[in-house]
């Protein structure tokens with residue numbers, strides 16, 4: 613029988629947040645809410661929807677594999693050259709391409725735990741070893757991560773903000789870390805939730821692009837831009853890094869509809885501002901509701917909240933039965949996406965019932 617290599621067998625398949633339809637079918641309920649996948653509850657930008665509709669008549673043609681117009685929009689917004697941009701079928705695909713490009717069997721990549729699980733999967737898929745460094749105070753311990761670098765290390769992954777904790781790496785820590793990383797290592801800074809961050813101490817990854825460091829900054833249209841279903845994200849890095857990644861990028865990895873919608877979303881500042889406002893108000897509502905219940909949480913810079921809680925698996929199951937889908941984050945925490953006011957209210961009421969308080 614044909615068998616994959618051991619390193620493929622060692623990968624745990626990604627478990628996505630439960631889809632609403634699946635839960636409702638299983639439990640025979642309706643009107644459930646999904647706060648499990650850090651999506652934008654406001655929805656996509658109307659301008660993106662319009663561009664999407666317009667793009668449909670042309671889907672008999674292959675897309676522009678280089679994504680010229682979207683890159684043009686990104687280039688002027690970010691003040692980077694178009695050759696410093698790469699598009700991906702979600703930023704997730706770029707994690708995979710980066711690992712495939714720069715790692716081989718036996719190499720190591722340093723990352724935090726808990727952090728975005730796809731880093732380890734991408735590394736293991738090429739036979740690499742994921743070296744996982746525990747968070748300190750729910751935040752990347754960048755000095756321990758620097759200490760974990762060995763001559764075998766090829767990549768470091770930093771989620772900033774981190775998923776699932778919503779914490780950020782700050783300038784001082786990040787600058788100190790970057791000083792310790794050699795030229796033969798690629799630092800991937802995953803900024804999927806970049807647009808939500810308001811703390812002025814947030815690390816400035818772009819300055820390392822300008823100084824010519826081996827850095828790959830990843831961002832996405834799946835979060836604040838509300839286009840998770842279209843699968844489109846982008847990477848910012850110096851030309852040499854992207855030239856190598858382009859060797860392994862599928863020629864038409866991002867589709868034409870996604871490129872058009874993303875280009876329109878990028879220009880819809882009103883939608884981004886509305887999304888920020890809904891997120892900020894939801895965050896404050898949830899903080900208050902949790903505090904009133906005596907439940908502690910980790911303050912977030914993203915669109916989700918990490919809540920340390922005993923027996924998280926049971927809490928998750930009980931919330932499901934009440935029609936509220938969140939995400940267990942290990943055995944002793946849950947992660948809840950900040951939703952619309954009514955969704956947040958449903959979550960707080962359901963959690964009260966599960967914990968039997970109030």
Ligand SMILES: Cc1ncc(COP(=O)(O)O)c(C=O)c1O
Nearest residue numbers: 702703704728775804832834845
């Ligand atoms: C930290 C982080 N990086 C990357 C992604 C993947 O995003 P995309 O939809 O762009 O593939 C996610 C999605 O949840 C995430 O939380």
